[in-house]
Amino acid sequence: MIPAGHGETQPRLDDDRLPIVLVVLDGLGDRPIPELGDRTPAEAAHTPNLDALARRGASGWHLPFGWGRAPTSELAHWAMFGFADVPFPGRAVLEAFGAGLQVDADTAVTHAALRTSSREGDRLWITGRAGRSDDGDAAALLAELDPVLARLGVGLQALGGRGEALLTAPGHPHADVTDTDPFFETFHPWLRPVPTSPDGAAFAETLSGALHAARAHLTGSEVNAGRRRRGLPALDVLTTKWSGVRGDIPTFVEQIGVAGAAVTSTRLYRGLAAVLGMGSIHLPPVDDLEKDLAARLDAAVDLVAGGARFVHVHTKATDEAGHTKQPYAKRDVLEEVDRGLAGLADLAGRAIVAVTGDHATPSTHGVMHAGEPTPLVVAGPTVRADEVTGFGELPAHRGWWGQVRAHELLPLLLGQANRPVLLGHRITARPVIALADAPEPMSLRLPPHSSIP
Structure with missing residues (x-):
C-alpha cells in the first residue's frame, strides 16, 4: 500500500486496473428444443471450460434490448460497446469500412445486393441471392449497372463478392428510408423505399428510380440470358437495406476513455472497429473451431500487450449453426x-473475462433472431463467485448479475476491471464511462499570449 500523501488520511490507491476481454458467441441465445430434452443448445452442450468459468465467476442474463426485442448484431454491438447514446450510422456504413471503401461523412449510402426473384402479378418475390459460384456473373452485372445508375446520380461499388455492393447517393445528406430487401423470403415481396422522416423523402425518390432502372436493365441483360440458358436463376433485381450516413462518430477512446481493440471475424466487425478507431487483428474463420477460437484468444492477448484495455473477440459460428434450424447443430x-476457449482459465487470472451472446438465434421455429436472453458469465480477480456451476440460460438465471441490458454491459465490466469513472469527476471533454487512461495534462510551458506576468 502506498503511504498517504501530505494532509491525507487515506492511503494512495494502488494502480491495479485490469484489461477486459469480451468473447461474443454470435446468436448464442436459444429456445428449449424437444430433441435436446427441452434444453437449449448451451444447456445441452458439453462445455467444461465454460462451466469452469461459470463456477469461478458470476453469471446472469444478457437481454440486449428487453424481452421480445429481436436485436441485430450491429445494433447490439453498438450498445454493448458503449455507443447507445450516439446515433447509429447504419450497417451499410460499417460494411463499407470493413471492405476498405471510402464513405463521405454527409452522403447517403445503402447496402445493395443482386437477388433472384419470382413475379406474381404486380409483385416481385425474392427467391434467393448470389452464391459464391455466381461471383463472375454478379461482378459483370454490377459493372453493367454502374453507368445505368450513374445517369441517375447514384454510385455503385462492389463490396467483395456474392453480388453485394455499396450504393452511394452524393447530394443526399439524409438516408432515412426503409429497406427494400424483405429479408424474409416467405413473408413479404420486394418492398418500396419509404421515407422514415421528411428528410428522407428525396433519397427515397432517387432510390426508387434507381432500383426500377436496375430492374429494367437486369431483366434484359445478356448475362442473365446466359444464366437462363444454363439452367440458373437470373439475378434480376437489386435490393437495398441498412441505409445510413456516416456523420460525426467519436472514437472508442473519446467515447469510453480507454483504448479498445477487436479480433474480427467478418467484414461487419472489421468495419465497426475501423469506424470507432479501434485497433484490430482480422482472422478469417477456419473450419476447425477449436483452433479458430484458440487463435482468437492468442490475438486478444497480443492486443492487450499492445496497449488495448478492452478487446472484443467474436465468432459467428454459433449464429450460423442456429440459422440451419438443425436441432443438434448449435x-x-x-x-x-x-x-477453443480453454485459454480463458489462465486469462481470467489477470484480466476481466466475459462470455455472452449479442442476441438469440433460435434453432427452431420460423424466426431469424428472437428476444430471449443469452447467457452471460464474467470472471476475473475482482469478481465474486456466485452459486451458478454451469453455462447456459437456465443456470445463468440464478446468477449474481440478474438481467443486463446491452448498454449496461460495458460499465459492468469496467467496474470489475477497477476502471469505473467517478461520477461528477470530469477529466475528459466527453462524459466517458471509464476512468480515462490519458486525459490531457497541463503543460508547464505558458501558452502564447498569456497574461500571466
Missing part, C-alpha cells in the same frame, strides 16, 4: 467452441 458447434 449444440455441436458450442462443444467445439468450448474446446
Whole structure:
C-alpha cells in the first residue's frame, strides 16, 4: 500500500486496473428444443471450460434490448460497446469500412445486393441471392449497372463478392428510408423505399428510380440470358437495406476513455472497429473451431500487450449453426467452441473475462433472431463467485448479475476491471464511462499570449 500523501488520511490507491476481454458467441441465445430434452443448445452442450468459468465467476442474463426485442448484431454491438447514446450510422456504413471503401461523412449510402426473384402479378418475390459460384456473373452485372445508375446520380461499388455492393447517393445528406430487401423470403415481396422522416423523402425518390432502372436493365441483360440458358436463376433485381450516413462518430477512446481493440471475424466487425478507431487483428474463420477460437484468444492477448484495455473477440459460428434450424447443430458447434476457449482459465487470472451472446438465434421455429436472453458469465480477480456451476440460460438465471441490458454491459465490466469513472469527476471533454487512461495534462510551458506576468 502506498503511504498517504501530505494532509491525507487515506492511503494512495494502488494502480491495479485490469484489461477486459469480451468473447461474443454470435446468436448464442436459444429456445428449449424437444430433441435436446427441452434444453437449449448451451444447456445441452458439453462445455467444461465454460462451466469452469461459470463456477469461478458470476453469471446472469444478457437481454440486449428487453424481452421480445429481436436485436441485430450491429445494433447490439453498438450498445454493448458503449455507443447507445450516439446515433447509429447504419450497417451499410460499417460494411463499407470493413471492405476498405471510402464513405463521405454527409452522403447517403445503402447496402445493395443482386437477388433472384419470382413475379406474381404486380409483385416481385425474392427467391434467393448470389452464391459464391455466381461471383463472375454478379461482378459483370454490377459493372453493367454502374453507368445505368450513374445517369441517375447514384454510385455503385462492389463490396467483395456474392453480388453485394455499396450504393452511394452524393447530394443526399439524409438516408432515412426503409429497406427494400424483405429479408424474409416467405413473408413479404420486394418492398418500396419509404421515407422514415421528411428528410428522407428525396433519397427515397432517387432510390426508387434507381432500383426500377436496375430492374429494367437486369431483366434484359445478356448475362442473365446466359444464366437462363444454363439452367440458373437470373439475378434480376437489386435490393437495398441498412441505409445510413456516416456523420460525426467519436472514437472508442473519446467515447469510453480507454483504448479498445477487436479480433474480427467478418467484414461487419472489421468495419465497426475501423469506424470507432479501434485497433484490430482480422482472422478469417477456419473450419476447425477449436483452433479458430484458440487463435482468437492468442490475438486478444497480443492486443492487450499492445496497449488495448478492452478487446472484443467474436465468432459467428454459433449464429450460423442456429440459422440451419438443425436441432443438434448449435449444440455441436458450442462443444467445439468450448474446446477453443480453454485459454480463458489462465486469462481470467489477470484480466476481466466475459462470455455472452449479442442476441438469440433460435434453432427452431420460423424466426431469424428472437428476444430471449443469452447467457452471460464474467470472471476475473475482482469478481465474486456466485452459486451458478454451469453455462447456459437456465443456470445463468440464478446468477449474481440478474438481467443486463446491452448498454449496461460495458460499465459492468469496467467496474470489475477497477476502471469505473467517478461520477461528477470530469477529466475528459466527453462524459466517458471509464476512468480515462490519458486525459490531457497541463503543460508547464505558458501558452502564447498569456497574461500571466
